[in-house]
Amino acid sequence: MKTQTSLALPIDQRKLRLALRPRARDAHKGDFGHALIVGGDKGMAGAALMAGEACARTGAGKVSIATRSEHIPAFIARTPELMARSVESADDLMPLLTMATVVVIGPGLGQTDWSKAMLGAVLATDLPLVVDADALNLLALMCYRDNNDTAQAAKEALAGDACVQLQRDNWILTPHPGEASRLLNTSTRQIAEDRLQHAQDLQQRFQGVAVLKGKGSLIATPEAIYQCRRGNAGMASGGMGDVLSGIIGGLLAQGFSVNDAACFGVELHAHAADIAAKRDGERGLLATDLLSPLRTLLNP
Structure with missing residues (x-):
């Protein structure tokens, strides 16, 4: 990528408006993809649920959630449109992967043996991916240069290097600065000092598209870096990243390219937050408040 790191392009608003034209009158749910959310380890159900709801509200034809068995009743009670499935092993996950057109992995995933098994199974597919939260932290663990016991154990838990692709064209990584620092083996302070350079470094290291979240979120594609000009301080609350991953996954499921899904997803997420904050204020803004706007x- 030949991008000059002193410049970032604005997200193309005209292209976004054209992409959101009304649907064909004879459309059916099969036209809009089947998104699979993988996450929600014990005690972290909410993250996977928010990602699933955001994915469905973005327009994915079908949304399934692969999660721990104890979460299923709550998921069905809150959002019966989501197909919540109990997944306790990689073998349990395989039938769901064969039905999905895109996978969002990371919201509430954790870093347990279960988490590693889920990530290993997902990485072994060639499906388009949105990788967020603890899935990014596990990727970072796999990238350690040394051969300490922790890194080696993570690699083995992820089914070995033969199954793991650490570079691919069809994924979108969505780290916040802390996750980005772990992926690049640097510090959050260094990330903050040159966000553009580090967004580019993430894309070049892992390929696909990298979204470096924060004020003025950056979307690094193979051709250019884009910057979101929307957003507000009310977004500094738990769950915002889970909703973003669901939005991006919903766009991917509907056939958007990884570049457009990342750019448009970030823009829609920030714009919805601005509308919600203007209506009720920044303080106390919750991630699920973005779903209505x-x-x-x-x-449009």
Whole structure:
């Protein structure tokens, strides 16, 4: 990528408006993809649920969630449109992967043996991916240059290097600065000092598209770096990243390219947050508050 790191392009608003034209009158759910959310280890159900809801509200035709068995009743009670499935092993996950058109992995995933088994199974597919949260932390663990016991154990738990692709064209990584620092083996302070350079470094290291979250989120594609000009301080609350991963996954499921899904997903997420903050204020803004304005933005 030949991008000059002193410049970032704005997200193309005209292209986004054209992409959100009304659907064909004879459309059916099979036209809009089947997104699979993988996450929600014990005690972290909410993250996977928020990602699933955001994915569905973005317009994915079907959304499944692969999660721990104890979460299923709560998921069905809150959002029966989501197909929540109990997954306790990589073997349990395989049938769901064969039905999915895109996978979002990371929200509430954790870093347990279960988490590593889920990530290993997902990475062994060639499906388009959105990789967030603890899935990024596990990737970072796999990238350690030394051969300490922890790194080696992680590699073995992820089914060995033969199954693991650490570079691929069809994934979107969505780290916040802390996760980015672990992926690049640097510090959050260094990330903050040159966000553009580090966004580019992430894309070049892992290929695909890298979204470096934060004020003025950056989207690094193979051709250019884009910057979101929207967003507000109310977004500094738990769950915002889970909703973003779901939005991006929902766009991917509907056939958007990885570049457009990342750029448009970040833009829609920030714009929905601005609308919600303008209505009720920044303080106390919750991630699920974005879902109502998000739907309005998706139907101009």
